[in-house]
Amino acid sequence: MSPPGARPRRPGWWRRNVARLGLMAVPAVFFAVFFAYPVAAIVARGLKADGGWQFGRIADVLTQSDIRQVLWFTTWQALVSTALTLVIALPGAYALARFDFPGKQVLRAVITVPFVLPTVVVGTAFMALVGRGGLLDELWGVRLDTTVWAILLAHVFFNYAVVVRTVGGLWAQLDPRQEEAARMLGASRFTAWRTVTLPALAPAVAAAALMVFLFTFTSFGVVQILGGPAFSTLEVEIYRQTADLFDLSTAAVLTMIQFVAVGAILALHAWTVRRRETALRLVDASVTARRPRGAGQWALLAGVVATVVVLLLLPLAVLVQRSFGGAGLTYYRALTEADGGVFLVAPIEAIGNSLSYAVAATAIAVVIGGLAAVALTRRDAGRLVRGFDALLMLPLGVSAVTVGFGFLIALDEPPLDLRASWILVPLAQALVGVPFVVRTMLPVLRAVDVRLREAASVLGASPWRAWREVDLPLVRRALLIAAGFAFAVSLGEFGATVFIARPDNPTLPVAVARLLGRPGDLNYGQAMALSTILMIVCAVALLVLERLRTDRTGEF
Amino acid sequence: MSVESPTPTDSLLSLQEATVRFGGRAALDAVGLDVAEHEIVCVLGPSGSGKSTLLRAVAGLQPLDAGRILLDGRDQAGVPAHRRGVGLMFQDHQLFPQRDVGGNVAFGLRMHGTPRAEQTRRVRELLELVGLPGASGRAVAALSGGEQQRVALARALAPSPRLLMLDEPLGQLDRSLRERLVVELRELFGRLGTTVLAVTHDQGEAFALADRVVVMRDGRIAQSGTPLEVWQRPADAFVARFLGFENVVEAAVADGVAVTPWGKVPVPRDAPEGTRPLLVRPAGVWLVPAGEGLRCTVTARTFRGTHVAVRLQPEDAPPLEAACALRDAPEVGDVTGVEFDAAEIAVLG
Numbered sequence: 001m002s003p004p005g006a007r008p009r010r011p012g013w014w015r016r017n018v019a020r021l022g023l024m025a026v027p028a029v030f031f032a033v034f035f036a037y038p039v040a041a042i043v044a045r046g047l048k049a050d051g052g053w054q055f056g057r058i059a060d061v062l063t064q065s066d067i068r069q070v071l072w073f074t075t076w077q078a079l080v081s082t083a084l085t086l087v088i089a090l091p092g093a094y095a096l097a098r099f100d101f102p103g104k105q106v107l108r109a110v111i112t113v114p115f116v117l118p119t120v121v122v123g124t125a126f127m128a129l130v131g132r133g134g135l136l137d138e139l140w141g142v143r144l145d146t147t148v149w150a151i152l153l154a155h156v157f158f159n160y161a162v163v164v165r166t167v168g169g170l171w172a173q174l175d176p177r178q179e180e181a182a183r184m185l186g187a188s189r190f191t192a193w194r195t196v197t198l199p200a201l202a203p204a205v206a207a208a209a210l211m212v213f214l215f216t217f218t219s220f221g222v223v224q225i226l227g228g229p230a231f232s233t234l235e236v237e238i239y240r241q242t243a244d245l246f247d248l249s250t251a252a253v254l255t256m257i258q259f260v261a262v263g264a265i266l267a268l269h270a271w272t273v274r275r276r277e278t279a280l281r282l283v284d285a286s287v288t289a290r291r292p293r294g295a296g297q298w299a300l301l302a303g304v305v306a307t308v309v310v311l312l313l314l315p316l317a318v319l320v321q322r323s324f325g326g327a328g329l330t331y332y333r334a335l336t337e338a339d340g341g342v343f344l345v346a347p348i349e350a351i352g353n354s355l356s357y358a359v360a361a362t363a364i365a366v367v368i369g370g371l372a373a374v375a376l377t378r379r380d381a382g383r384l385v386r387g388f389d390a391l392l393m394l395p396l397g398v399s400a401v402t403v404g405f406g407f408l409i410a411l412d413e414p415p416l417d418l419r420a421s422w423i424l425v426p427l428a429q430a431l432v433g434v435p436f437v438v439r440t441m442l443p444v445l446r447a448v449d450v451r452l453r454e455a456a457s458v459l460g461a462s463p464w465r466a467w468r469e470v471d472l473p474l475v476r477r478a479l480l481i482a483a484g485f486a487f488a489v490s491l492g493e494f495g496a497t498v499f500i501a502r503p504d505n506p507t508l509p510v511a512v513a514r515l516l517g518r519p520g521d522l523n524y525g526q527a528m529a530l531s532t533i534l535m536i537v538c539a540v541a542l543l544v545l546e547r548l549r550t551d552r553t554g555e556f
Numbered sequence: 557m558s559v560e561s562p563t564p565t566d567s568l569l570s571l572q573e574a575t576v577r578f579g580g581r582a583a584l585d586a587v588g589l590d591v592a593e594h595e596i597v598c599v600l601g602p603s604g605s606g607k608s609t610l611l612r613a614v615a616g617l618q619p620l621d622a623g624r625i626l627l628d629g630r631d632q633a634g635v636p637a638h639r640r641g642v643g644l645m646f647q648d649h650q651l652f653p654q655r656d657v658g659g660n661v662a663f664g665l666r667m668h669g670t671p672r673a674e675q676t677r678r679v680r681e682l683l684e685l686v687g688l689p690g691a692s693g694r695a696v697a698a699l700s701g702g703e704q705q706r707v708a709l710a711r712a713l714a715p716s717p718r719l720l721m722l723d724e725p726l727g728q729l730d731r732s733l734r735e736r737l738v739v740e741l742r743e744l745f746g747r748l749g750t751t752v753l754a755v756t757h758d759q760g761e762a763f764a765l766a767d768r769v770v771v772m773r774d775g776r777i778a779q780s781g782t783p784l785e786v787w788q789r790p791a792d793a794f795v796a797r798f799l800g801f802e803n804v805v806e807a808a809v810a811d812g813v814a815v816t817p818w819g820k821v822p823v824p825r826d827a828p829e830g831t832r833p834l835l836v837r838p839a840g841v842w843l844v845p846a847g848e849g850l851r852c853t854v855t856a857r858t859f860r861g862t863h864v865a866v867r868l869q870p871e872d873a874p875p876l877e878a879a880c881a882l883r884d885a886p887e888v889g890d891v892t893g894v895e896f897d898a899a900e901i902a903v904l905g
Binding site: 449451452454455456457458459460461462463465466469470473474 | 637639640641646652653654663664667714
């Protein structure tokens, strides 16, 4: 619309922007108190000594060759992981968006399960598959655990769902007639896809690529287990410096480096997305999917299913197999007994803890992220608003270890003495969930035709009512996907939760990690059994979500 | 023709010096316009002339940079769109895709808190009114263009807006449907006593629908008057050309005669004098045997159903368009003479 200039502000400018600032206030305060403050507190503790700031530490740390090695490895493995994930997952996004086939919902749920598994479990599952004495070792004597391939494959395993859900969600709602129009103008099938669909998908692809890059850049559990002494990411190094070496000042420097790197990536992302985002013609997803036609499309679908089976299901199957370990239900039975040692309660109670924490975290993330997404919807947003957009993404890039530790040292004084409160864990988990909610909802909210909103407004709907009546029904799907994501990351969150969950209320990932940390087959087996339970809990939750979603779509 | 001076007391809608700028360009440039109760006003203009901006400004969807908009004499500055009580039918309908026909029509009623039973009754009544009885449960995606149009109209009418605005109401429909609907609409608005402000680029639509036509150009009002007035006496060369007249030239008018590139032509006795644009309607171009009048060569002939439009090229003057009966029409390449009928000549501006 009108370009910015020195023109006097129009009447109503304040009204419109006050509403927006009001919407932004809640997420802004949330982030200031539960993110910026704890992180700042821990960085300050690391860099302040003898009453002054020790900025010289930054140069000291950066000149260490092993730290440089870590930086280099962190970057290139993240780039390669992202590229590999996109190449492998984009056909999957296409198949799930455009094809209609039996078992589609099951497939969709299956690919999401890896994403919600705690990284520790993913690492262990891959170890069981490609490590010493693993399945490949037993069958063909192949071992990958000493190579970077184990890490890369685990990253693809972990992030496949990110690409399929983010890109596929939008793809399913793109009007296929746009591509048909291009075909009629003489474009080949591929050219039509490249010139019409790809540009429309670009923001979603960019968003997905960014998420994958951030996850792999800050990868912790996977690298911790599969990387061995040879490979270490920044996050692993931060954990090592914090928890093993108690070198808070090096950890603080590394946290800042990671923070700056992530900030740069996010700025780049905001820039590319803004350049590409356009109002899209969205249609109901249920009308765009068709039975595959012709050998090519069936082959593509078969390829996607085969990829999912080999890459996603096989590690999970090995995990389940190890949970029985030839001992029947022994490991599962052991989970119901409080051994009084590491656990004050039976490990099985972690399920209830995890679920209630995840529900609370999802509610917080949906409210905070939803408000932020609505505030960011208008595309004529100013610099301030765009900065806010990027700010919301930061928790994905900041070390979860730092956040968790920061919670402990920062939120321990009135009026924010939350150490004893159960809400601490959902708060930390919601922090990671909010970016998902924003990223999932924003592209869809922005794609809603403003004139529909105007039509509602002329018919007497107040701005709030117009949003509820027009936007909400159109974005309900995206909202459910966002809630699913938030629920999933809350269930799987490990880095921060491990610091703040109370010993008598462990979450599933924390319980798994504790079991893995103890020697003996029984503990290992219990960890596998508990991981299997976590996997089933996630799968059930996701299937319920899928069911709910199709019921709603039927309304349209 | 001057734009009538704003008198806020007796018009339902009154625009005073209404201005909207996009960047440096004025989409609405100090527009003054009044619409009386029960009047049907049609704003006519080429695309980019500011017609849609005018509607959006009245609806409250586009804030003014200067000037005022009054509804029932009350200044609408700061009144948000949903409290203005005006209806707007969008160019491409903008039906809500997630609601069925009934849900779309009932939308405005729900927003105004109409009881459910009343909503149902009114939806049924309106769907009958627009000729879609029993369509309440249908999905909007399954409707044809004409049906969508009718639903959009029913939706806009449902809350009984004090002013109904239509943006290119019949733009996307085929010709026969358009011609039928425009008659139906006029009849319907007359029966309901609706005050209507419509915009269109189609003069036929505007003339058939409106009590008064307002022609816009570059964000300004070029002419305002009854369809007959505008048709008979376009305010200036722009309006004349926009109405489809091609025989417009500069002429020096004095003593009932105008000197034009086509030679001296007679003008009506009451014509203003001086150097002015002059319009010769095609029916006022008489074909006479070669050798008499202005010598022209026929360069094209277009069959128009009721007549044939003949394009004539004089030796060194702008081309002329003549309308003649099919049996009298010359062939392309023929040489013919041309004389002019003073009754079909208008001196403009």
